[in-house]
Amino acid sequence: MRKGARTRSSILNESLALASQLGLEGLSIGSLADRVNMSKSGLFAHFGSKEDLQLQTLKQAQTLFAAQVFAPALRQPRGLPRVKALFSNWLAWLESSDNLPGGCLILAAATEYDDRPGAVHDALAAGQRELRGAIVKAIRLAIDESHFRPDTDGWQLTFEILGIVLATHHDRRLLGDARATEHALKAFDRLIAAHQSLPSR
Amino acid sequence: MRKGARTRSSILNESLALASQLGLEGLSIGSLADRVNMSKSGLFAHFGSKEDLQLQTLKQAQTLFAAQVFAPALRQPRGLPRVKALFSNWLAWLESSDNLPGGCLILAAATEYDDRPGAVHDALAAGQRELRGAIVKAIRLAIDESHFRPDTDGWQLTFEILGIVLATHHDRRLLGDARATEHALKAFDRLIAAHQSLPSR
């Protein structure tokens, strides 16, 4: 039982890397088996189907995301610091190319599966709703702490934060624009400033 | 000579629809041939390779984009109206599901090919640079017309507009959020207001 879980975990790490480049659909069992020096059938035995492999790969990414973005943000004091941590951790996650040579798998899969019904789509949508809900909650706490104006629309703000993240990922990866992060920080600062409660200086 | 161009054009329309759902890589010649009631080889003869088919399909999308987003915006008076038209035409394009049952092919391909070198990637990046350049130019004109503050950063503003568009596409498609457009308009209005030159009301 122990050995199996170990190789299975290393398979998933490699699968995550491969899928971030080729997409969860482009990921193939044969090529993945080559990368981990296993036979196709030996690898396949760990997962009952390709969809299961895709699902587990996605969940691996979601687990890593929770550990690298979520958890450290929750250790920040509630209010503005936590909102800022969520954002900057998210940005840092986009750049963590150790596991993600092809960019964030979750964002890639989001456009790949937006109209492909099934378990992967559902896990993706659930994860996204969870993330967005958590950001909304952090914003609400910031309102309670009087860091944000009381009429701040949590979901609207979350929507705009997502936009900044998506634009950063897009420009950095497709255009190779190294200054994308710089633009992201500027946009975020302006966005936060517009919702802070203190009137002028 | 004439007949060929006609069927080839109808192939590309169908290919555009299929690729918007399955991606340019997921698009297969056999299934496309079925959809247009042709033989695989007959269809293939129109394009020397699959990559060429992908390229032409993308260019079809880019041409449509230019006609539906670009051209009408250029008919608006320079300055703020043109910038607004570019944005709202872009949003409307995202919703035009006649040719794009699977969402905007260009955005989908952007994440699919961001780390897949080749002609498709290059065409994608070139198109994106062209679009962004045009928006920057429209913003510069708006500065000249004193609609925007003179210290407005054109590329930064363009970056943030892209973010709104991407978030809209994401929420509408993955989450099925019908209010995404509403959030987009609100975000855009706030963004524009922050850069307009008139101080207060």
Place this chain on the structure above:
DNA sequence: GATGATTACGAACGTTCGTATTATATTGCG
């Protein structure tokens, strides 16, 4: 209507896909 050029077809190529079955190593426990 004949002629030459396009355009489309059907069959087959070799390869890869995901999956199932059957067999062989390897591991962990008593």
Place this chain on the structure above:
DNA sequence: CGCAATATAATACGAACGTTCGTAATCATC
């Protein structure tokens, strides 16, 4: 150690993939 459980491999399958080829049908022009 030995035996059962687990883990990997070997082999094979039908289907689909992109591509090539030779040929039939259709088209445009004289």
